[in-house]
Amino acid sequence: MAQFTTISEILEAVKEEELDFIRFHFSDADGVFKELDVPPALLESAFSKGLPFDNSVGGTFKPTGSDLMLKPDPRTFSILDYGRQNYGRVVCELTFLDGQPFDGCVRSALKxxxxxxxxxxxxxxxxxxxxxxxxxxxxxxxxxxxxxxxxxxxxxxxxxxxxxxxxxxxxxxxxxxxxxxxxxxxxxxxxxxxxxxxxxxxxxxxxxxxxxxxxxxxxxxxxxxxxxxxxxxxxxxxxxxxxxxxxxxxxxxxxxxxxxxxxxxxxxxxxxxxxxxxxxxxxxxxxxxxxxxxxxxxxxxxxxxxxxxxxxxxxxxxxxxxxxxxxxxxxxxxxxxxxxxxxxxxxxxxxxxxxxxxxxxxxxxxxxxxxxxxxxxxxxxxxxxxxxxxxxxxxxxxxxxxxxxxxxxxxxxxxxxxxxxxxxxxxxxxxx
Known part of the structure; x- marks a missing residue:
């Protein structure tokens, strides 16, 4: 799936393509992607630190409390420009706020x-x-x-x-x-x-x-x-x-x-x-x-x-x-x-x-x-x-x-x- 080898290449492509947003995907418990649309300005920080996420929207295996981090995997980044659309997307894993893996994240479990x-x-x-x-x-x-x-x-x-x-x-x-x-x-x-x-x-x-x-x-x-x-x-x-x-x-x-x-x-x-x-x-x-x-x-x-x-x-x-x-x-x-x-x-x-x-x-x-x-x-x-x-x-x-x-x-x-x-x-x- 990956068409980029480094995060810097991804950031440069996002800038060159003038993408309006990046769609962050993560799997819910039922095997369906949930999504958050993120402005390009937050992408570099998300790759390095993660993106705070309130999982009270549902669909995940919930821990005590509701705040988690979305950590995008740069190997899954692509630019989807089919059907008159043009945006970036990346698959994410869920972690706790301290960066430790969240034991309810199905992708992390398989990884x-x-x-x-x-x-x-x-x-x-x-x-x-x-x-x-x-x-x-x-x-x-x-x-x-x-x-x-x-x-x-x-x-x-x-x-x-x-x-x-x-x-x-x-x-x-x-x-x-x-x-x-x-x-x-x-x-x-x-x-x-x-x-x-x-x-x-x-x-x-x-x-x-x-x-x-x-x-x-x-x-x-x-x-x-x-x-x-x-x-x-x-x-x-x-x-x-x-x-x-x-x-x-x-x-x-x-x-x-x-x-x-x-x-x-x-x-x-x-x-x-x-x-x-x-x-x-x-x-x-x-x-x-x-x-x-x-x-x-x-x-x-x-x-x-x-x-x-x-x-x-x-x-x-x-x-x-x-x-x-x-x-x-x-x-x-x-x-x-x-x-x-x-x-x-x-x-x-x-x-x-x-x-x-x-x-x-x-x-x-x-x-x-x-x-x-x-x-x-x-x-x-x-x-x-x-x-x-x-x-x-x-x-x-x-x-x-x-x-x-x-x-x-x-x-x-x-x-x-x-x-x-x-x-x-x-x-x-x-x-x-």
Missing amino acids: LFVRKIYQAGYTFSVSSSLSFYLFDASFVASGESFSPSPETIMKTEAVKREILSALNVAEIDIVSLRQMHQGGPISIVFKEGSVLRTADNIMTAKYLVTDVARRHNLHASFMPKPATTMEGLTTTFGFTLMKDEFNEFYHPDQEMMISDKARGFIAGIFKHIRAICAVTNPTVNSYKRIVQKGKAPYYVSWSAVDRHSLIRLPSSRGRATRIEVQNADSSCNPYLSLLVLIAAGISGIDDNLKTIPAVNFETHDYSESEKQALSAGTLPNTLREALLAFNNDALIREALSDSISSSIYQTGIFEWSDYIGCVHTWELEKYL
């Missing part, structure tokens, strides 16, 4: 975790994808299945072109932006990058997609399952473990040409997957996507062939060998999702865990009992099940800070309680 595992000998790179829908006002109002009008189709094409331009300006490298059919989900496939940059890229892409759609009078949705008849939205993460330019998940002489470390990584994720779902699938609606006979993974299995498995091994080997996790949805917070998935995978490597056999065929037409027999269980059926597993999983909770873990659990339980207290359309149609 510190990556540093810790690097010191233990682990260096990961990640490929990823993000899917979303573009709706017009009629769908947002009704929530029924979506059949776009000719006008909406034309707007969608314009939005896709402008999203590509915006991603390019933000220096986010992608493989493709694709939509398989009109009215269907749109997917951005990102190029492989470092763990932190991958999370930054997903967050920035969400922001840009939402911004571009809004200015074309469309609504960008990352809701996991917008309607019963519609395809769910996915975020995928493909992990590669590197050491001295060598992919440690690859082994040419072992079955499927993957190493014991790869199998341990898979086994670690399987062991903790029900707790992980509280992070990767964080809403009530997430579990409308994870159902039997659906396209999303439901059974805990892995395969190089079956595209409905929880973990998929793409066919490439050698340097390109990767482990692709497919259960996360587009509402997830990528900072926290990457953290817990890697923590679980590393635990499997360190503990020499053994995984179940791979599924070497497509299971789409198999019965549910046959799929169950090939798996290590199922994903949670509800947010409540995931939260209970999360609350009882010491490794996943300890990988996060106490502040973040407690907030995930309490916020989720509140959402679940609110949901089950509501009378829904299905109940009215069935029982009234």
Whole structure:
């Protein structure tokens, strides 16, 4: 993402471009960028000292008291000049006023975790994808299945072109932006990058997609399952473990040409997957996507062939060998999702865990009992099940800070309680 190597280069570019403001972005607890627009005159001081910030605006994991500092990361600075706009933006971390890391900052949590595992000998790179829908006002109002009008189709094409331009300006490298059919989900496939940059890229892409759609009078949705008849939205993460330019998940002489470390990584994720779902699938609606006979993974299995498995091994080997996790949805917070998935995978490597056999065929037409027999269980059926597993999983909770873990659990339980207290359309149609 970075197009500048020093802070002085950034300050000079801001002056030359005559930018009116710099947009400071930071992630809230739900994985959505909050923003503050800052005059250029304050940028140099913000880089060196931070910018005082009252987090009572909401959306963060709150400490005692409300005053924090926004500390911009100069490596994320870019000038966004797409769509007749021209302003600077930078991704920030939250610290206490004395400069110490705030334990509720999700970006800092991932950054510190990556540093810790690097010191233990682990260096990961990640490929990823993000899917979303573009709706017009009629769908947002009704929530029924979506059949776009000719006008909406034309707007969608314009939005896709402008999203590509915006991603390019933000220096986010992608493989493709694709939509398989009109009215269907749109997917951005990102190029492989470092763990932190991958999370930054997903967050920035969400922001840009939402911004571009809004200015074309469309609504960008990352809701996991917008309607019963519609395809769910996915975020995928493909992990590669590197050491001295060598992919440690690859082994040419072992079955499927993957190493014991790869199998341990898979086994670690399987062991903790029900707790992980509280992070990767964080809403009530997430579990409308994870159902039997659906396209999303439901059974805990892995395969190089079956595209409905929880973990998929793409066919490439050698340097390109990767482990692709497919259960996360587009509402997830990528900072926290990457953290817990890697923590679980590393635990499997360190503990020499053994995984179940791979599924070497497509299971789409198999019965549910046959799929169950090939798996290590199922994903949670509800947010409540995931939260209970999360609350009882010491490794996943300890990988996060106490502040973040407690907030995930309490916020989720509140959402679940609110949901089950509501009378829904299905109940009215069935029982009234």
